[in-house]
Amino acid sequence: MRTVRILTSAVLAGASLFGLAGTAVADSPTPSPSASEGAEAAAPTEAGTSFRTATAIKPDQPATADASTGDYLYWVLPVDTRQRATVKAKVTLPAAAARHGAATWQLDVYDGLRRRQACVYGAQTRAAAKDAGSVELSCTLRTVRGWAEPWANDPLPGSYYVRLTVVDLPQEDLGLPVHADVEASVADQGGAHAVDGRLAAPLVPGAAAAASKDDEDASSPRPAALREPDGGWSSGRWSDRWIWTAAGGALAALAGIAGYRATRGRGRPSQLPPGA
Template sequence: MRTVRTLMTAVLAGAGLFAMTGTALADTDTPSPSASADAAGPTEAGTSFRTATAIKPDQPATAGASTGDYLYWVLPVDAGQRATVKAKVTLPESARHGAATWQLDVYDGLRRRQACMYGAQTKAAAKDAGSVELSCTLRTVRSWAEPWANDPLPGSYYIRLTVVDLPQEDLGLPVRAEVRASTADTGGAHAVDGALAAPLVPGASTATPQADASTPPGKTAAAHEPDGGWSSGRWSDRWLWTAAGGILAALAGIAGYQLTRGSGRPSRVPPGA
C-alpha cells in the first residue's frame, strides 16, 4: 500500500506541475488589452529608417503614397517572440501600363535584412489587379547571439514596403498601403542562455526612445518598448519544464526504490532447516 501511495503522490505531483506549466504558457499567449485589433493606428508612413512611423503589435497602420515611394514602419519585438508582418497595397483604378512587383522587407535594429521563414515577401500584381497582398514571418527572436551570426535580436524592427519593378509610365500613381504586424510567444523551446546588455533600439535609450533633431514631429526613429517592458530573455517557461522534469525524476527514483527493496524485514527460517 505504501508503494501505491508513493506512486499516486508522484503522479499527482507531476500532473500539478504540468498543469502549472500549461497555465503559464496560456497566460503568455494571451494578447494584452492594449494590443487590441481595434486600436487606432497611424495613417502615414515614414520615408526612411530615421523617419519610420512607430506601430505596436496588432495595431493596423495605413498610408497613402505614390507608386515608387519607400514606406517605413517600426515596431518592438522582444526575445522569444516570432513576428509576422502582413501588407496590402490597393492599386489605382486608372489604367496601368503593365504588371507591378511589390516587395515587403524587414530589418532588425542593426538594419540587417532578416530572412522570412515563410510568406509571400515579393509578389507581382497583374495590370488589371485591384490589390496585392504580401506577408513575412520572421525567425524567433533570440535573447543573445554570436557577433558573426545574423540571428534576430530583441529591439526595433523596421518594415519597408515598396515597388521593385513596374513600367516607367506608372511611377507616381496613387496607392494605399495597409500594414499589420503581430507577435507570438514561442515558449522556452527556443530560449537560449545569455542576454544582450540592451535591446537594439538605434538612436534612443531603452527607457525613453527619442527622435533625433532631423526627425519630423509625430515620428520616431525607434520603436517604443513592448507592453510590460523588455524581457531580454531573463525568464522563459523552460525553467518550469526543467524543474518539473527534475522533480518527476526524483519521485520516479523513490518509487523504484520502494518497489525493489522489498518489505525490509528478513524472512524467518524455520529451526533445523
C-alpha cells in the first residue's frame, strides 16, 4: 500500500508540474491595443519595389497592392525565435480578354541576410491559365532558430522579406494591371525548438544606421523594416523547455524512490531463528 501511495503522489506531482507549465505559457498577459496601435494596424495598400523599400506588415495583418504585371512587390515582417511563418498571397488577374496566354507567379521569402528560405509546405509557384480570374500562392517556412552555425542556412530571427512577382508570361501581357492580397501568420512552436545559443541581435538590416541617426534626431522615424514583434524580440529569453526539463527530473526522482521502496526487502527479522 505504501508503494501505491508513493506512485500516486508521483503522478499527482507530475500532473501539477505539467499544469504549471501550461499555465505559465497560456497566462501571459495580452496588452490592450491603444488608439495609436489601432491606427498603425490599418492594412497597407501598397507594396515596395525592392528590399530597401519593402512595405512593413505585422503578422496576421492583411496587405493589398495594385501594380502592373511584371513588377516586383515586396513586404517585410518580423519573425522571432521558435516561430514558424506562413505567407499567403492571392493575385487577381486582368480580364481574360486582355491577356494573351498563361502566366506563372512566384512567392519568395528571404531572411534578414537576404538569403532565400525554402518552403516546407505550400504552393510557392503556380501557373494561371489564360481564362483564370486569380492565382493563390502560399509558403510555410521552417521554424526560426535562435542560433545557427555560420555555414548553415537555418532561418534566424529578424526581418523576413516577401517577394511576389510573375516569372513567366507572354511579352504582350507585361504592364497589365493586377491586384495582390498578402497575409502572413506566425505560430509559436514552443520550447521544443529552443537552442542553447543565441544571436547578439536579430538580423534586421539597417539597425545600426538607424540607431546612430536616432542619436542625432530622436524624433526621426525608424525605417519600416526595423519594427519589432509585439512584446519585443524574445531571442535568448526564458523558454518553457526549462519547466518541462524540471518536471521530467522530478518525476524521474520520484519514480526512482518508488522503485527502490518496491524492490527492497520488507525489513530485517526481529530475531534470528533458533540455532542460527
